[in-house]
Amino acid sequence: MSITKSSPYLRFLNLIDSLDRINPGKKLDFIEESLLNKIVLCSQANQSILVGDLISLAELGSQATLHGRLKNLSAMGFIKMAANEDGRKKEVLPSKAALKRYEEMSKCLEKAAKVSA
Numbered sequence: 470m471s472i473t474k475s476s477p478y479l480r481f482l483n484l485i486d487s488l489d490r491i492n493p494g495k496k497l498d499f500i501e502e503s504l505l506n507k508i509v510l511c512s513q514a515n516q517s518i519l520v521g522d523l524i525s526l527a528e529l530g531s532q533a534t535l536h537g538r539l540k541n542l543s544a545m546g547f548i549k550m551a552a553n554e555d556g557r558k559k560e561v562l563p564s565k566a567a568l569k570r571y572e573e574m575s576k577c578l579e580k581a582a583k584v585s586a
Contacts, residue, residue, distance in 0.1 A: 477581045484577035488570075495545050495570075500529050500538045505547055509563045509571060520550065520559045 489496045497505065504523055511518040524535040539561070542548045547567040550559040 481578055481581035484581060485574060488573055488577065495547075497542075497545075497547075498538075500534065501542055503529055504535065504538055505542060505563070505567060505570075508548060508561050509567060512563050517553070517560045519553065520561055523561060 504526075507523065507526070508518060520536075520539065523539060524532045526535060529535060530538075539548065543550065545566075546564055547570070549562050549564050551562060552558070553560045
């Protein structure tokens with residue numbers, strides 16, 4: 470089976486790529502994207518997620534790598550960290566910029582799907 474140029478998924482990938490070109494300093498690598506997805510999904514489910522939970526995701530990399538990627542996400546403005554009730558652990562929350570990114574990605578998905586319908 471061959472993929473045609475009019476494939477909705479390929480149109481979606483092209484639209485996402487254009488978003489990344491609009492904000493070149495905020496392009497995420499696979500690990501950052503995976504961490505941000507986890508953070509946003511937990512937030513949407515009203516579940517708290519701590520820094521320790523995220524840096525223990527061994528399938529994504531070492532603790533040092535994951536901690537560095539969390540710092541990158543924070544520096545890019547996609548996440549914020551807040552002390553939890555006991556003050557010893559930090560909860561990770563998506564920022565308004567992260568939520569806007571997902572809204573834009575949703576629009577790209579809708580646009581790609583609409584063309585094929």
